[in-house]
Amino acid sequence: MTRDDYETIAWSYRGRILYLTLNRPDRLNAVNARLHAELARVFTDAANEEACDVIVLTGAGRGFCAGGDIEWQEGALDDPQAFARTVVEAKQIIFSMLDCEKPIIAKVNGPAVGLGCTLALFCDVIFAAEDAVISDPHVSVGMVAGDGGAVIWPQLVGYARAKEFLMTGDRLSAREAERIGLINRAVPRTELDATVDAFADRLAAGATMAIRWTKASINIGLKQLAHSIMDASLAYEAMTNLSSDHREAVQAFKERRQPVFQGR
Structure with missing residues (x-):
């Protein structure tokens, strides 16, 4: 794919910095089938983009990413075979982020939920x-956190906290997420753009090869871990996609109960 082929992710540049913006603002950038398919390719395309050295991932409008679109989830209930494609794409998303040697900065400008949280x-x-929530x-919604959460949360906050938040789905404020080490920094909303731009500029002005290969070195262990977990966790998630509890959760969401x- 070229950048012109993307419908739900906007590409823009500032110098050698590429901004990838999830672009479904009317749905808080919730992920539908098109956006999921584009996420499975965008980091590979960005890695191959000669015009950039640093990538910033953010969301259009008020949200970063609100997770899976409810209509998309309902469709997977009615057509379980469609979820098989989702599983393949889910692995492509995670491993393309880990394989991309260019640094990827998350600018969480609003809710980062479910897959949105995993992306961040x-x-x-x-x-x-x-004031963002994570x-x-x-x-x-009656599903296993199989799309990467089981991999990354324990590495950032330890197993006990990871289990607490993944087994309850409880929300964290950005300030609390910073305090426990889940994210790097929470800043006032009015300072978010400038803070991210300044950090991106610092990386872009740095020793590009050294920065890229430092990231690649750090990610060796994380990729090994992801390879050991993702197939099983996604298989469990696929099983819960067929569960009565998941169907009940989707119906309850639609009925606002x-x-x-x-x-x-």
């Missing part, structure tokens, strides 16, 4: 507006 946490450095509520889970 797999970036190399994470800045967030202090959560991975897969369990709240609390789901009643039966453990099946």
